[in-house]
Ligand SMILES: Nc1ncnc2c1ncn2[C@@H]1O[C@H](COP(=O)(O)OP(=O)(O)O)[C@@H](O)[C@H]1O
């Protein structure tokens with residue numbers, strides 16, 4: 367039997383989301399195949415072993431982790447999905463599920479994801495890169511030259527509405543839509559509270575769709591495409607987790623050719639960041655033009671039984687437990 371560590375919680379704003387994902391993973395793992403060790407990281411970065419719902423602090427973390435055969439970091443966001451914990455596993459030589467250091471950190475950082483996708487020729491929305499230094503904001507151009515931020519520089523390049531996001535974020539935390547200059551300024555200041563790197567993007571009006579990617583041995587496969595029917599104007603934190611009116615539609619209500627195109631782009635995006643194991647790749651389809659734009663790649667997507675990632679594979683005949691076996695395998 368394999369000693370499998372399931373790590374969840376974490377220091378990011380997605381601590382509770384990760385806990386939900388992990389509970390689902392643990393519930394659906396084959397207990398005959400795996401000796402499961404539940405490991406919880408608190409919001410403050412303390413590590414605990416969880417046994418029969420009781421938490422006991424782990425004092426010798428290195429020793430504890432080295433005793434496991436493999437770990438599955440079911441962690442979202444900073445400190446879990448951004449390459450830092452993956453770096454620790456590499457140093458300790460502990461096999462782990464999912465993307466490595468580079469893919470995780472590139473996928474987590476929205477500005478750097480854009481730079482890689484641009485290089486790969488994957489269509490994406492126009493954007494402006496803003497940097498905060500203490501309380502001043504700078505605009506960073508294609509040559510990485512910085513100059514003082516003037517709002518006109520953004521409005522010259524992008525049209526309203528725009529989306530403003532902290533570069534390192536997830537679950538829509540810190541993401542705001544701006545429809546005028548006043549809102550744009552506030553949205554930049556808001557995003558600046560979460561990160562020093564800020565991404566301002568042209569908004570796309572249309573459908574929001576997602577495609578799951580899985581590395582199955584040597585093959586990289588893409589699922590079908592699912593559509594988000596958000597209960598709010600955009601897929602905010604509440605719309606994602608607190609509003610049952612938000613629905614998903616699998617497969618998406620789009621033409622077959624578009625599903626095929628998105629599946630290809632999803633695999634391309636996965637390869638472009640040097641992905642391993644799994645990722646969920648998110649896209650927009652513009653209403654007016656039917657054009658496809660990539661939005662982002664999530665290297666550790668939501669993993670509850672009703673999350674988009676496992677549901678997309680379930681639709682194409684790979685069950686939740688099978689998916690877990692493949693990932694751990
Ligand atoms: N350029 C955009 N056009 C339209 N909607 C957007 C755009 N960027 C983000 N959104 C909306 O905001 C949500 C969160 O943004 P996203 O970039 O996916 O961040 P997160 O990593 O937090 O999920 C998206 O699911 C979508 O509903």
Ligand SMILES: [Mg+2]
Pocket residue numbers: 537538648662
């Ligand atoms: Mg998203």
